[in-house]
Amino acid sequence: xxxxxxxxxxxxRYDTVSDPEIEDPRDAIIKVTSCAICGxxxxxxxxxxxxxxxxDIIGHEAMGEVVETGSGLNGSLKKGDRIVVPFTIWCGECDxxxxxxxxxxxxxxxxxxxxxxxxxxxxxxLFGYTHLTGGYPGGQAEYLRIPFADRTQIKVPExxxxxxxxxxxxxxxxxxxxxxxxxxxxxxDVVAIWGCGPVAQMAIRSAILLGAKKVVAIDCLPERLSMxxxxxxxxxxxMEESVVERLDEESDGKGPxxxxxxxxxxxxxxxxxxDTVMDRAKQMMMMENDRPHILREMIYVCRxxxxxxxxxxxxxxxxKIPFGVLMNKGLTVRTGQTHVNRWTPxxxxxxxxxxxxxxxxxxxxxxxxxxxxxxxxxxxxQDSCIKVVLKP
Numbered sequence: 001x002x003x004x005x006x007x008x009x010x011x012x013r014y015d016t017v018s019d020p021e022i023e024d025p026r027d028a029i030i031k032v033t034s035c036a037i038c039g040x041x042x043x044x045x046x047x048x049x050x051x052x053x054x055x056d057i058i059g060h061e062a063m064g065e066v067v068e069t070g071s072g073l074n075g076s077l078k079k080g081d082r083i084v085v086p087f088t089i090w091c092g093e094c095d096x097x098x099x100x101x102x103x104x105x106x107x108x109x110x111x112x113x114x115x116x117x118x119x120x121x122x123x124x125x126l127f128g129y130t131h132l133t134g135g136y137p138g139g140q141a142e143y144l145r146i147p148f149a150d151r152t153q154i155k156v157p158e159x160x161x162x163x164x165x166x167x168x169x170x171x172x173x174x175x176x177x178x179x180x181x182x183x184x185x186x187x188x189d190v191v192a193i194w195g196c197g198p199v200a201q202m203a204i205r206s207a208i209l210l211g212a213k214k215v216v217a218i219d220c221l222p223e224r225l226s227m228x229x230x231x232x233x234x235x236x237x238x239m240e241e242s243v244v245e246r247l248d249e250e251s252d253g254k255g256p257x258x259x260x261x262x263x264x265x266x267x268x269x270x271x272x273x274x275d276t277v278m279d280r281a282k283q284m285m286m287m288e289n290d291r292p293h294i295l296r297e298m299i300y301v302c303r304x305x306x307x308x309x310x311x312x313x314x315x316x317x318x319x320k321i322p323f324g325v326l327m328n329k330g331l332t333v334r335t336g337q338t339h340v341n342r343w344t345p346x347x348x349x350x351x352x353x354x355x356x357x358x359x360x361x362x363x364x365x366x367x368x369x370x371x372x373x374x375x376x377x378x379x380x381x382q383d384s385c386i387k388v389v390l391k392p
Contacts, residue, residue, distance in 0.1 A: 002015070002392070003142065003368075004141070004371040004372065006053075006055075007054045007055070009047035010376075012371065013372060014368070019143055020137065024070060024072070024147065025071045026073060026150055027145055027149055028066055028070065028073065028146045029068040029143055030062075030065060030146065031143055032063070032141060034062070034389055035167075036059075036388060037059070037061075037375060038171060038198070039198065041128075041375070042375075048266070050315070052131070056135065057140065059138035060126060060128045060129060062140070062144055064082075064083070065082055065083075066079055076150040077153065082156040083154060083155050084156060085170055086153070086169075087170055087340065088105070089134065090102040090105040090151050103124050103337035104123050110125060110135070110136075115133065126337070141368075151341075167389065168202070168359075169347060169348065171338065172199050172358075172361075173356075173358050174340045175202065175311050176199050176200070176204075176205070176206050177202065177206045178336075179199070179310075179311040180203050180212075180260070183309050184307060185207060185258060189258055190214045190250060190258075193215065193217045194261050194262060194294045195261075196218070198387045199312075200217065200219075201224075201231060203260055204231045204233045205356060215233045216235070216246075216256065219238070222237075223384040227361070230360075255303035258306060259302045260308075261310045264312025265289070265312070267291040267293040275320065288318060290314050290317070292314070292321060295318065296320070299325050300322065306331055308326075362386075362388075364377070364387070365389045365391070366391070371390055
């Protein structure tokens with residue numbers, strides 16, 4: 001089959017690779033009908049995530065049609081079923097799965113010992129990502145093997161809904177939703193969201209649906225800011241005005257009640273913000289893994305007693321975090337990879353009744369063979385690119 005394969009820093013290729021096979025009775029194999037490039041994939045593209053190996057198939061947003069099932073699925077899936085694949089692999093039986101902490105599954109990370117050395121204790125397996133999370137082949141491919149397929153799937157009901165409307169149940173829609181839910185939004189809350197990429201767009205709409213009084217979104221790209229305004233957010237272009245001053249103004253001098261970091265480890269490097277330059281220099285000298293400007297800014301501007309929600313991915317060590325400010329202001333921090341299937345019933349219902357159509361975020365819909373070039377387009381934000389869907 002054909003797949004997008006990681007060969008090193010900024011080297012993604014459209015290669016011929018071996019077809020997946022059933023390896024366990026609880027496996028299933030799908031023919032991928034749609035997949036997508038995620039902002040998290042750019043961390044792999046830039047080689048900021050450790051434990052990737054040349055030849056790894058990437059991608060963790062996929063859906064398709066079941067073509068083969070293992071003997072242990074007990075009728076939960078059958079050939080011809082149409083499913084969305086959550087990026088988090090979960091068994092449904094361990095203590096964390098019983099708590100609905102699906103991204104922390106205690107059985108799905110087949111390289112748990114490797115991750116435990118870095119994390120203390122391992123988290124769950126993920127598709128198409130680092131070997132620290134299992135080294136599972138990803139979904140930017142013609143076919144995909146799904147472990148624990150009786151659990152790790154979202155069966156699509158018989159419906160006229162398109163792949164484009166359903167695909168993002170795999171990651172960015174529940175990620176944006178969880179980011180907002182973690183904020184415990186109240187009717188008088190001002191919610192500030194850093195970044196206006198795909199996850200942030202979902203977080204904006206989620207925060208509004210959950211009843212926020214005001215949502216303020218921060219970015220510098222006109223097309224992203226425009227999309228945020230279309231979703232109901234007030235916007236700040238950080239290249240043109242002070243984020244700190246505008247947030248103070250928009251919150252009547254109190255600071256935003258809830259802050260969401262949808263940027264993560266690759267904060268924009270801006271000469272007018274010296275800490276971003278410092279972070280990039282340290283990163284280049286291998287003195288720091290990530291660029292945490294957003295974390296510092298959120299801690300500084302958040303209202304005392306507020307909540308910081310962090311769906312943005314961080315990969316390692318960060319520096320100069322004002323932890324004393326965080327502690328003295330009594331801020332609550334909530335983080336984590338998304339527990340995708342926890343939110344599926346609610347989000348599928350919102351899609352089915354027309355409350356939200358996640359396809360609004362798609363700017364490019366191209367064949368899988370164009371994937372390597374689209375990685376470059378997406379990375380450089382060329383051609384007003386916000387979200388890419390690939391068709392195998």
